Amino acid sequence: xxxxxxxxxxxxxxxxxxxxxxxxxxxxxxxxxxxxxxxxxxxxxxxxxxxxxxxxxxxxxxxxxxxxxxxxxxxxxxxxxxxxxxxxxxxxxxxxxxxxxxxxxxxxxxxxxxxxxxxxxxxxxxxxxxxxxxxxxxxxxxxxxxxxxxxxxxxxxxxxxxxxxxxxxxxxxxxxxxxxxxxxxxxxxxxxxxxxxxxxxxxxxxxxxxxxxxxxxxxxxxxxxxxxxxxxxxxxxxxxxxxxxxxxxxxxxxxxxxxxxxxxxxxxxxxxxxxxxxxxxxxxxxxxxxxxxxxxxxxxxxxxxxxxxxxxxxxxxxxxxxxxxxxxxxxxxxxxxxxxxxxxxxxxxxxxxxxxxxxxxxxxxxxxxxxxxxxx
Amino acid sequence: xxxxxxxxxxxxxxxxxxxxxxxxxxxxxxxxxxxxxxxxxxxxxxxxxxxxxxxxxxxxxxxxxxxxxxxxxxxxxxxxxxxxxxxxxxxxxxxxxxxxxxxxxxxxxxxxxxxxxxxxxxxxxxxxxxxxxxxxxxxxxxxxxxxxxxxxxxxxxxxxxxxxxxxxxxxxxxxxxxxxxxxxxxxxxxxxxxxxxxxxxxxxxxxxxxxxxxxxxxxxxxxxxxxxxxxxxxxxxxxxxxxxxxxxxxxxxxxxxxxxxxxxxxxxxxxxxxxxxxxxxxxxxxxxxxxxxxxxxxxxxxxxxxxxxxxxxxxxxxxxxxxxxxxxxxxxxxxxxxxxxxxxxxxxxxxxxxxxxxxxxxxxxxxxxxxxxxxx
Numbered sequence: 159x160x161x162x163x164x165x166x167x168x169x170x171x172x173x174x175x176x177x178x179x180x181x182x183x184x185x186x187x188x189x190x191x192x193x194x195x196x197x198x199x200x201x202x203x204x205x206x207x208x209x210x211x212x213x214x215x216x217x218x219x220x221x222x223x224x225x226x227x228x229x230x231x232x233x234x235x236x237x238x239x240x241x242x243x244x245x246x247x248x249x250x251x252x253x254x255x256x257x258x259x260x261x262x263x264x265x266x267x268x269x270x271x272x273x274x275x276x277x278x279x280x281x282x283x284x285x286x287x288x289x290x291x292x293x294x295x296x297x298x299x300x301x302x303x304x305x306x307x308x309x310x311x312x313x314x315x316x317x318x319x320x321x322x323x324x325x326x327x328x329x330x331x332x333x334x335x336x337x338x339x340x341x342x343x344x345x346x347x348x349x350x351x352x353x354x355x356x357x358x359x360x361x362x363x364x365x366x367x368x369x370x371x372x373x374x375x376x377x378x379x380x381x382x383x384x385x386x387x388x389x390x391x392x393x394x395x396x397x398x399x400x401x402x403x404x405x406x407x408x409x410x411x412x413x414x415x416x417x418x419x420x421x422x423x424x425x426x427x428x429x430x431x432x433x434x435x436x437x438x439x440x441x442x443x444x445x446x447x448x449x450x451x452x453x454x455x456x457x458x459x460x461x462x463x464x465x466x467x468x469x470x471x472x473x474x475x476x477x478x479x480x481x482x483x484x485x486x487x488x489x490x491x492x493x494x495x496x497x498x499x500x501x502x503x504x505x506x507x508x509x510x511x512x513x514x515x516x517x518x519x520x521x522x523x524x525x526x527x528x529x530x531x532x533x534x
Numbered sequence: 535x536x537x538x539x540x541x542x543x544x545x546x547x548x549x550x551x552x553x554x555x556x557x558x559x560x561x562x563x564x565x566x567x568x569x570x571x572x573x574x575x576x577x578x579x580x581x582x583x584x585x586x587x588x589x590x591x592x593x594x595x596x597x598x599x600x601x602x603x604x605x606x607x608x609x610x611x612x613x614x615x616x617x618x619x620x621x622x623x624x625x626x627x628x629x630x631x632x633x634x635x636x637x638x639x640x641x642x643x644x645x646x647x648x649x650x651x652x653x654x655x656x657x658x659x660x661x662x663x664x665x666x667x668x669x670x671x672x673x674x675x676x677x678x679x680x681x682x683x684x685x686x687x688x689x690x691x692x693x694x695x696x697x698x699x700x701x702x703x704x705x706x707x708x709x710x711x712x713x714x715x716x717x718x719x720x721x722x723x724x725x726x727x728x729x730x731x732x733x734x735x736x737x738x739x740x741x742x743x744x745x746x747x748x749x750x751x752x753x754x755x756x757x758x759x760x761x762x763x764x765x766x767x768x769x770x771x772x773x774x775x776x777x778x779x780x781x782x783x784x785x786x787x788x789x790x791x792x793x794x795x796x797x798x799x800x801x802x803x804x805x806x807x808x809x810x811x812x813x814x815x816x817x818x819x820x821x822x823x824x825x826x827x828x829x830x831x832x833x834x835x836x837x838x839x840x841x842x843x844x845x846x847x848x849x850x851x852x853x854x855x856x857x858x859x860x861x862x863x864x865x866x867x868x869x870x871x872x873x874x875x876x877x878x879x880x881x882x883x884x885x886x887x888x889x890x891x892x893x894x895x896x897x898x899x900x901x902x903x904x905x906x907x908x909x910x
Contacts, residue, residue, distance in 0.1 A: 202861040227854045485578040
């Protein structure tokens with residue numbers, strides 16, 4: 159019997175929600191953090207190691223994959239799950255965000271975005287219809303509607319114009335999306351920091367009807383305070399029986415704050431990218447392992463962490479790997495950072511289930527503010 | 535009860551030998567290939583993944599480790615096994631080879647080699663006594679005597695002068711080596727391609743007395759034919775009750791040929807380095823996975839291989855990772871290459887035990903000569 163795409167809401171604690179998204183490739187417990195696997199790999203990680211952290215869903219990038227190795231090629235090879243050997247759910251973005259940030263010689267029209275590849279200069283056209291086709295070829299469990307990420311800052315007029323284009327593209331995305339059991343399509347609420355525009359966008363999307371709703375256009379430089387205040391009036395606009403996804407967020411404290419405001423799903427390159435730049439997340443904030451103060455430190459990066467980097471290795475060794483530019487450095491730090499993010503999500507889920515998410519959040523932020531342990 | 539360092543010879547097949555080297559950190563079945571962990575990591579590999587290939591011993595480089603992070607530091611942190619979390623035996627080289635190939639402003643005297651670090655220009659002196667001290671701090675199960683690797687080509691006079699210096703250094707190494715149960719010291723036979731010099735060197739070393747004997751000064755550009763002919767007259771000079779180690783070798787066919795000539799131990803950067811340059815070893819020769827002919831190929835790199843890269847992934851995916859410069863590319867290819875080398879060694883050991891090593895070698899070389907499978 160085929161799984162239907164659905165969201166089960168199991169508990170709430172204030173605005174925070176505990177639930178499960180069911181997909182063709184299995185369940186995702188929410189609130190969930192989805193590691194980013196941009197080009198068909200969560201960088202520096204074996205997929206079984208990603209799964210071992212507790213991560214259930216990963217994200218793939220339509221823009222990168224359409225350019226290299228190509229969506230049709232991945233389709234011929236059996237889809238992205240088979241290609242990269244990720245057994246769980248995959249969410250793909252629409253390509254809309256990255257085509258604007260990475261591609262060259264972009265030209266945006268009502269039809270879509272014409273651009274040249276940043277890799278080889280080849281010409282492409284990305285439209286709502288093509289984005290749906292690509293995500294179908296990739297076999298994404300969760301497909302994102304094609305949209306324009308409204309820049310920040312934007313005037314109300316700019317934000318409105320951009321949002322309304324995204325709403326027309328959302329309708330075209332829905333029309334082009336091929337429905338299959340266990341596969342879902344998410345709409346993306348735009349409207350910048352303007353409540354009336356967010357309301358208009360949320361209404362428009364619910365009129366079309368989606369399997370989940372993302373909040374787009376945040377984490378683009380507006381800062382945590384403005385992000386939270388925008389969430390404060392945006393999440394109540396979304397239906398309670400569908401998952402809510404805050405795209406591209408974020409720092410651990412961003413995620414904790416957004417969960418308190420009713421968000422269920424997150425993705426961000428921060429844990430993986432930080433793992434390649436010597437930054438380790440700990441319960442007492444981030445630690446730069448390149449710093450010479452770690453060179454004789456036999457202690458683990460985070461004594462509370464169960465990842466291989468923390469179970470097995472000293473800070474001195476991680477520091478040595480980074481200074482020596484050894485590949486094992488990014489491998490271990492990325493693993494740790496993904497584990498850390500998954501542990502935060504697990505803690506949030508447990509706290510929501512037990513009705514103590516406010517306490518959890520307060521303790522988390524207080525501990526994070528302590529700063530790293532004293533050097534030995 | 536403490537393990538004594540010893541070599542048990544279990545079977546011979548012509549000159550080829552099947553045995554076990556027992557060390558403080560466990561046994562090593564021979565013939566053995568020891569992956570190189572230059573700077574305290576087998577590049578791009580978790581140590582448990584290295585062990586999963588069947589590798590029992592890895593090699594550490596005295597030159598690299600003395601410069602960064604420093605031998606005294608590793609000693610304070612519990613030795614190299616603890617530092618890098620390698621549970622099995624570790625062999626360290628003496629630093630003699632790399633100080634001549636990597637260091638700057640070298641000055642060689644009877645005392646040793648004064649040099650500047652290629653990393654930060656710091657000044658160092660490497661002598662037989664200091665090399666023994668460093669390898670002791672690293673806690674190497676197998677310590678190599680400090681020697682000069684005679685360059686190729688060298689005149690008989692140059693080779694004799696270099697070899698005799700190495701023999702004086704071998705005596706000083708033996709005198710400075712701290713004996714402990716389960717820890718062994720190997721002498722290194724030099725003498726270039728000259729039989730009388732190899733004889734003189736082998737005699738000198740056996741007069742001093744070592745736990746194993748290495749053949750040095752090969753794989754330095756002389757070619758396989760000259761290497762084999764040198765082994766033909768050198769290995770018979772070595773005692774049968776001690777392991778024999780051919781340093782820095784080599785290609786799979788080099789190893790197969792050297793095992794036929796009585797060598798027990800090997801190390802080489804080839805499988806790891808090739809893993810970072812898109813070269814995959816297969817039973818039908820090496821394959822360059824950067825080549826576009828792999829881009830749509832759903833088949834594994836080597837269908838006979840049990841490593842994760844071959845069990846899980848297509849050539850198309852490996853090709854994509856390499857083209858995209860994803861870290862997972864070197865991770866998977868290195869794993870495969872080490873597995874391939876270990877599989878060759880396992881095949882050699884089984885064949886020796888069954889008295890069919892000549893057949894094994896002939897089949898291996900014939901299959902390797904076939905070249906890669908046809909593109910689909």
